[in-house]
Amino acid sequence: MSALTIAFAGSRYRFAGLNPEQLDLVRSRFDALLCADDTQPDVEVDVHYAPNPEGFMRRPVGPVEYRIAVVHGEDSVAVAGIGFTANIDRTPLRAQMQTCLADEWFLGAFENLFRVIACYRLFSEGALVMHSAAFTDGARGFLFCGRSGAGKTTLCRLAEELELGILSDELNAVTTSGGTFELQAMPFAGDFGGVPTPHPPYPLTGLLGLAHGAAPSVHRCSKAEAVSRIVASCPYINADSLLVEELTSRAAMLIERVPLRILSFAKDTRFWSVLDHEYRNQHAALSR
């Protein structure tokens, strides 16, 4: 059995107990984020391989999208999905995973659990992890929060046409550093796909919700709508009764510093000239 450590957004996650097949699968996906040194990890995850599928959620016959089950307890969070169960201890944050998978289905189970663990880890560090699309022009970071169907993947495809740097079309983190907010890529992608690659943090210049419209425009919204859009976009944490008050407070603090606006866009690249213009002075301010 072997272990590996994956690092991103300032945290290290060590997965131990992987069998050779599981190890190869994880390496193939997260190769660019693997750590070679022995620095103490921030989160340890023990993986226990139990090949008998009895007691695990069965595999469907064909491809399927499903929601993992997450139950929030006082001391721990229980997670279950196809072929795996897991328990995440809140303090110190660590996890145990049981799985009957060692083929390509394992990678799906691994990523599903990793998302939850990463959300808890980053939240404990003061961050907000949002269902969102994010890209950068190299100097400014733009985050667009929204759930499935909001247009995140479409926006990423359009941004790619414009040769903007895509962070993720699924999950991105907003962290704080020296009183400013930074945008951090998470190694999870939705329909846009792509292999996780390391990204530096970018200043969070634009924080936006998405709406469909015939012509691109950016408009303001009320504080309540802004906070609600952010809270609704923070998976797992927004369903955790022990953390939801803190989450709402953090969202309110964030929009005081980086107001959330609504981007209406059609399926074309005209949105970028509107965004670039709307936030053009932000570049100068951030560069000073």
Added chain:
Amino acid sequence: MSTETSTQHYRVDPHARFRVMDDEGIFVLQDAGEVLVVNEVGAFIVEQLKAEHSLDEVITSITERYAVDAERARLDASSLVAELLRAGAITRS
């Protein structure tokens, strides 16, 4: 059709959180990970319900605070209460 009585009391559902922000209100519905926003009047109604006022008392408060007649206030309050009950944001107490 609403079956709410005018003497009924309500409270925020134990699985929901409510907060007022710049006069508007936000419900976080934890079980679903959903969020609802209510406008200024809606936030006022929820605050009144949280203060253990009955629907009738809330309607009276609305007419005193806003320039609306009792019938309009009753329609608005009943409609909001029914919607919040359906969403699991409030519950009968």
